[in-house]
Amino acid sequence: MKILMVGAGAVGGQFGAYLHESGADVHFLLRPARKEIIDKEDLTLDLPTGKVRIQPRTLTAAELTPNYELIVISCKAYSLDSVINDITHAIGEKTVILPLLNGLRHLEILGQKFGHNRVLGGIAKTVATLATPSCIQIKHGPGNITVGARTLEQQANAEAVAATLHAGGVHTYFSEHIMDDMWDKYCLMASLGAANCLLGGAVGEYMRSQAGGEIALQLFKECADTAAASGHPLHPESIERIQQALTNRHSGFSASMYRDMQAGLPVEGDHLVGDMMRRGESLGVACPTLKIAHAVLETYMGRRAP
Ligand SMILES: NC(=O)C1=CN([C@@H]2O[C@H](COP(=O)(O)OP(=O)(O)OC[C@H]3O[C@@H](n4cnc5c(N)ncnc54)[C@H](OP(=O)(O)O)[C@@H]3O)[C@@H](O)[C@H]2O)C=CC1
Ligand SMILES: CC(C)(CO)C(=O)C(=O)O
Incomplete structure (x- = not known):
């Protein structure tokens, strides 16, 4: 080939x-x-x-x-x-x-x-x-x-x-079942990237703040609810795995979007977080935390623009 x-x-x-x-x-x-x-x-x-x-x-x-x-x-x-x-x-x-x-x-x-x-x-x-x-x-x-x-x-x-x-x-x-698998990864990626960029740290770093874990789990809930409303509910094991990954106090896990932000590079904020938020809202899912994270990412992108 x-x-x-x-x-x-x-x-x-x-x-x-x-x-x-x-x-x-x-x-x-x-x-x-x-x-x-x-x-x-x-x-x-x-x-x-x-x-x-x-x-x-x-x-x-x-x-x-x-x-x-x-x-x-x-x-x-x-x-x-x-x-x-x-x-x-x-x-x-x-x-x-x-x-x-x-x-x-x-x-x-x-x-x-x-x-x-x-x-x-x-x-x-x-x-x-x-x-x-x-x-x-x-x-x-x-x-x-x-x-x-x-x-x-x-x-x-x-x-x-x-x-x-x-x-x-x-x-x-x-x-x-590739679309289910893509939704699964998308939910991980959007919530991890949004949490890293919104809270300004890798998982173990934001977990040191009082509300970091709660905010990351809320971001993930909005993503998982959007996946379910789109006809691709996440498996219970996936939900548990992602929740653990987002709240592991000893983890250095971060999304490539956060690594890009730290390096001052453009980020895929609208493609990942904005698109998730719009999909959710169009299906009646409340996405207040995704909206805040998206605003942070847009502000970052706006500041980079010449
Ligand atoms: N990095 C990771 O760990 C992971 C990333 N992803 C996803 O994969 C995707 C790619 O990410 P990543 O590999 O990190 O991104 P990179 O920025 O490392 O690489 C993207 C590459 O695309 C090239 N490119 C852009 N436009 C063109 C063009 N017109 N013609 C030829 N080359 C072009 C860029 O080239 P140039 O050098 O010229 O700028 C750049 O090297 C993203 O959606 C990301 O979210 C998924 C899983 C893990
Ligand atoms: C799953 C994850 C977070 C692994 O790096 C990813 O896909 C990304 O960073 O773009």
Whole structure:
């Protein structure tokens, strides 16, 4: 399967590197400035087990041809419009798209642009950061990807993509209920990211405040109620697991959105927290705490704007 990995950030660079290492036919679509750096310095994965350095095959949007069977998208949500514009020339009749962004709204946006049956459901699980333009720091070992069909027509394509990723050295799960799984991760991600950014700390840090845990659990409740009102109620075990993750006093857990905020970078606040709040409110779920967190994220983004 001919694969185009869009971007070589924390998620795309990592999983693309595993594919490259195991001999898969993978190209990285990079913007010119990044391509120049990676072509000169290679791409290094800094894993707990040591460093892995690869020489990826890179190209820019101007060089794309419509002969990719799989396009993996792992940009931040605020770059999605530019990515959609850039990959248009890489889409052929049989191209399948696997987005690995957190959240859900990108599925609708990509589906409207390229056709819903092309866009699979996908989840990346990892804790990774682009430490320098040519080095990705990965905590807790190699991450994994979950793939699944969002429509009946996609089933065979989703299975083929999962098999290709697995054969390409990526820890891959195939999900028969990908939308439930995406909602599960979305609820974790939105409540964790909102709590980290609103309260200004990783889980163990905000748990030292009197109300930190209560606020994090309220954020999660609003997300879980929204998931249930959307027809994707979380499993009781998931609810318990996420509640524990959000209130563990000894945990350094934080969302990539918080790490981005600490680094002064743009954040996916509207895609993750704003979208959850709007979905909830449109279904009659009260989301007062998500609303406060969204306002904090919008204020942050507004302050960054030139
Ligand atoms: N980091 C993590 O641990 C996890 C992140 N996620 C989710 O995955 C998604 C990606 O996050 P992450 O990997 O951290 O983000 P990064 O910022 O590390 O990487 C995004 C990459 O996308 C590239 N990009 C943006 N636009 C284009 C374009 N038009 N053409 C080519 N490349 C482009 C950027 O390139 P450039 O270098 O040129 O700016 C950047 O390197 C997010 O939705 C995030 O929430 C999910 C699980 C874990
Ligand atoms: C699950 C979590 C929080 C792990 O890093 C994540 O997806 C993110 O940070 O973007």
